[in-house]
Amino acid sequence: MVTLNDVHRFSVEEGIKEDPRDEEKIEEELKKRKENYEEMEGKEKEHYDKDRLENPFDDSKVIYGGDREVKKLVVGIDIETQDLILIDRLNEKGEGIDAAFGHHPEGRALANLHSVMGLQVDTLEQAGIPVSQAEGIVRPRADEVKKGVHASNHPRAPRTAELLDIPFMTLHTVCDNHAYRFMKDHLKKKDPETLGDVVDAILEVPEYEWSLEYDMGPEIFTGSKENRAGKIEVLGFTGGTSLKEDLIDKMVGSGIDTLVVMHAPKKQIEKAKEENINIISAGHMPSDSLGINLLLDKAEEKFNLEIFELSGFKRIER
Ligand SMILES: [Fe+2]
Ligand SMILES: [Fe+2]
Structure with a gap:
């Protein structure tokens, strides 16, 4: 049993x-x-x-x-x-x-x-x-x-x-740890050039393709499709809940160009725009x-x- x-x-x-x-x-x-x-x-x-x-x-x-x-x-x-x-x-x-x-x-x-x-x-x-x-x-x-x-x-x-x-x-967190590791490995393997390529790489994962049926798929929150993605980091996938906008301050100068997140609070997005850090939200439900x-x-x-x-x-x- x-x-x-x-x-x-x-x-x-x-x-x-x-x-x-x-x-x-x-x-x-x-x-x-x-x-x-x-x-x-x-x-x-x-x-x-x-x-x-x-x-x-x-x-x-x-x-x-x-x-x-x-x-x-x-x-x-x-x-x-x-x-x-x-x-x-x-x-x-x-x-x-x-x-x-x-x-x-x-x-x-x-x-x-x-x-x-x-x-x-x-x-x-x-x-x-x-x-x-x-x-x-x-x-x-x-x-x-x-x-x-x-x-x-x-x-x-x-x-x-x-x-x-x-x-x-x-x-x-038991589940989110799995998603975090998977996405980190996946993007490393794909090594996307532009933000548009990051979105395409995410969409290769079937959960994200499914999410398009509800218009809740990956979105570029700051930056544009043609921008080079530079150094990509997956953050905010695991460990409880999102951090605040001070995360963006710490990223400036740390060498990170693009953040792939599950979801991002409004203030974090505003701050990222100000500081020219790219944020891609992969989508919460997928x-x-x-x-x-x-x-x-x-x-x-x-x-x-x-x-x-x-x-x-x-x-x-x-
Ligand atoms: Fe989660
Ligand atoms: Fe969640």
Whole structure:
């Protein structure tokens, strides 16, 4: 019997393999958590999420019903209350869905979204930005994200899953790590000359070709098609959420000419325009689908799963 916990555990292991940090660093982090946990007392210890001692991805969690058997798995970019109700409707119609896998975090996984952002120090460093500068923009942003999500209604989706009795997990950075590595390797292999060539290279990946059906494909946000792309870096694909416009300041003079991102905040685009840094947004739904698909290919090889697409997710097998 394959349970949701089995699929989750396997996914976390695969997420570690694809992580931009080396495994030793992750092991160290887990060791530190264990030491902190030992020292905890009272309520803090009692309510501590012990999954954190084994799973370094605080935004990738089983939300409800981990011990239940899974065969038919719904996969969606956002699985929230309304989607869980839809799943329940589908089951009433006889669809036979066993569990739900959402990409964007819900419940405790959303409350701790900020804690995965540290890995962006590593992706920035790999892109050639000095580590002191990377720390300087990632840490304050993570703190801002922590405060930003604090007020959200974290119990809502978990309670819906419980009431409707739908086993539920959200896997975020675990998937995004896959998309990040894939896109980085893909563009390196293609070595595009112009920004237009970068877009063409992205469109060779089937998830992005599919995204054209909804006019949400790759877009040049700053710069033009004929511009030479120069040094291309993939950023903002993994590590929680986007950084702020100060990222652009750090890129000026670091040798990076073109940023390929999943999505970019408005102020970052404005700043990039000012500083003549090219930004290409690959597209959010296709990029998230790509990461999920790469993970699912491995999960389907190991487990007997049937995938049902929902909520912005397009299944493409490789
Ligand atoms: Fe994502
Ligand atoms: Fe996303």
